[in-house]
Amino acid sequence: MKIFALDTSTEQICLAYCDNKNTYSASYSGESRHIVKLAPMIESFSKLASINFEEVDVLACGIGPGSLTGLRIGIATVQGIACAFKKKIVPVVSSKILAMNFIYHVGDIVVVKHAREGFVYFSCYRKGEETVAPKILSVQEAIETVSTLENPIFVGDAKDFFKNYGEVVPSELEVLRGELLLKETLRNFEKNLVLEPHQVEPMYLQKSIAEMNLEKRLKG
Missing domain, CATH: 3.30.420.40 (ATPase, nucleotide binding domain)
Structure with missing residues (x-):
């Protein structure tokens, strides 16, 4: 094909x-x-x-x-x-393609991208499967959501908002x-x-x- x-x-x-x-x-x-x-x-x-x-x-x-x-x-x-x-x-x-780089991570892969000021595009994946469909959240709402996740890592251009809540992936791996x-x-x-x-x-x-x-x- x-x-x-x-x-x-x-x-x-x-x-x-x-x-x-x-x-x-x-x-x-x-x-x-x-x-x-x-x-x-x-x-x-x-x-x-x-x-x-x-x-x-x-x-x-x-x-x-x-x-x-x-x-x-x-x-x-x-x-x-x-x-x-x-x-x-x-x-x-x-966002799923980006998350697939980290499919072997044991925990949640959170993709966060800048939306309008004070908001992010938010989605979550685990072992290549979508667990939270892409949606827009305020940064505070996203932080509250993250608190319910297991061993999260953060990917995307808005990841620095979440550096106190889990591992932030190096930018060179976000390809x-x-x-x-x-x-x-x-x-x-x-x-x-x-x-x-x-x-x-x-x-x-x-x-x-x-x-x-x-x-x-x-x-x-």
């Missing part, structure tokens, strides 16, 4: 491809924005891996949570490929790995988690300021 997948939920761009014999992955982290780097990266990567998108069986992309701008760029790019070659898309939860992105893509494909291109959307968990203000008024 030939699979092409990408993730743009963080400052890193992750590309991955496998066929029946070979596995390729590439990543970029730096000053250039995704909108500048992604298309030329895919072009170069496709030449390196000899990708013929007409022959690709599965397209996939990370849907977050994470940077909404980055996610939209990545998703739109995969949607364009899917429409051009009449393919469907497998959505992948980006989206292409092999894990492909593994989760195949797993979702086998579960028939496959969408038409227009159905794929970012996992956008933040409430608008208007919604939050309305809730405050309703609570008195």
Whole structure:
């Protein structure tokens, strides 16, 4: 089976491809924005891996949570490929791919990313399985949730909020790995988690300021 997948939920761009014999992955982290780097990266990567998108069986992309701008760029790019070659898309939860780096940790793997000021995207995993689905919490709510977990480690750009509550993973280990992105893509494909291109959307968990203000008024 030939699979092409990408993730743009963080400052890193992750590309991955496998066929029946070979596995390729590439990543970029730096000053250039995704909108500048992604298309030329895919072009170069496709030449390196000899990708013929007409022959690709599965397209996939990370849907977050994470940077909404980055996610939209990545998703739109995969949607364009899917429409051009009449393919469907497998959505992948980006925070799970990050957590899979630490699958052998005995305890809870907590992925925390910055959302709006005072809030974080929060999700939790254990042995590769989701135990708390991605959601947005205030930092205080997240700390209260963490107090119920077993031997937690913290991953993500908001991890320093939680350094007094468990181990904080070194930043150099927080890498989206292409092999894990492909593994989760195949797993979702086998579960028939496959969408038409227009159905794929970012996992956008933040409430608008208007919604939050309305809730405050309703609570008195």
